[in-house]
């Protein structure tokens with residue numbers, strides 16, 4: 001039976017945000033990267049209400065195809081208030097892949113569903129996630145890769161601190177730029193390093209020993225493959241450096257296993273990859289109960305970023321959210337969710353708290 005909360009259609013936007021990080025275009029998946037790309041989706045209800053979601057996309061066209069041809073036909077006609085909808089669809093589609101693009105598409109749908117549920121209730125999303133303990137969410141500056149260029153790393157670290165960030169993460173793979181960033185930041189500023197799975201256990205051990213005076217707050221994805229949880233445990237035992245992992249976890253269940261086994265000190269679910277707000281809530285609960293720390297992966301700027309902020313608003317202890325530190329051709333939600341003195345400020349508008357600006361939707365960055 002149709003009601004005001006019945007899903008009537010889903011449409012997809014391919015969002016390609018040009019960015020500059022002040023150096024040569026960083027490599028991503030074997031190619032220089034000049035835009036940060038995700039699929040934004042709009043879920044329309046019979047009432048006319050619209051929910052926004054965002055899905056990770058290894059390929060924008062492929063993801064849109066999965067959303068339009070596989071996910072939308074199953075979601076249309078269903079009630080957006082049904083809390084089991086995402087997991088039901090995950091089960092229906094499980095033969096098409098338990099991880100990867102199908103799960104990414106469902107993640108985007110789930111974020112839109114939670115936006116809609118909060119809008120239907122007339123409350124900000126954080127209220128449905130347990131209530132806001134804070135509406136000011138501190139952020140750390142996540143610098144992209146400068147390929148070992150010490151001067152650029154040093155200057156960009158200084159720029160991030162001047163912009164108000166109080167923590168900095170690097171994406172470098174060698175010792176010198178890490179020591180340069182520490183020298184620039186001084187002691188007391190948490191400094192993290194993410195190698196995106198660059199090393200083996202011996203290489204990681206050597207590098208971390210040489211970086212000891214950088215006093216890393218955590219080492220993120222130090223090992224290939226990222227599933228090598230025994231290696232992560234060994235590395236922590238050998239070096240004493242805290243470890244972080246999770247953005248490449250295949251599914252919610254892999255993330256829960258990291259938390260429950262204590263394989264890493266920090267677990268990093270990515271809302272737009274691992275199952276949306278529904279999955280993020282499960283990982284957050286596992287962290288709360290296991291003592292492993294929560295630090296969501298946030299490499300994009302759309303509805304998935306807002307959804308993560310809402311979850312963190314309701315989570316205890318306070319979590320410092322990742323923010324990719326680049327100059328964007330358009331900063332989504334710059335006015336509605338402003339960044340001030342090192343933190344993003346949530347509001348009490350229903351849902352995610354902001355709809356995409358017409359200046360973005362009508363820009364050449366969206367198709």
Ligand SMILES: [Mg+2]
Nearest residue numbers: 194220221247
């Ligand atoms: Mg990372």
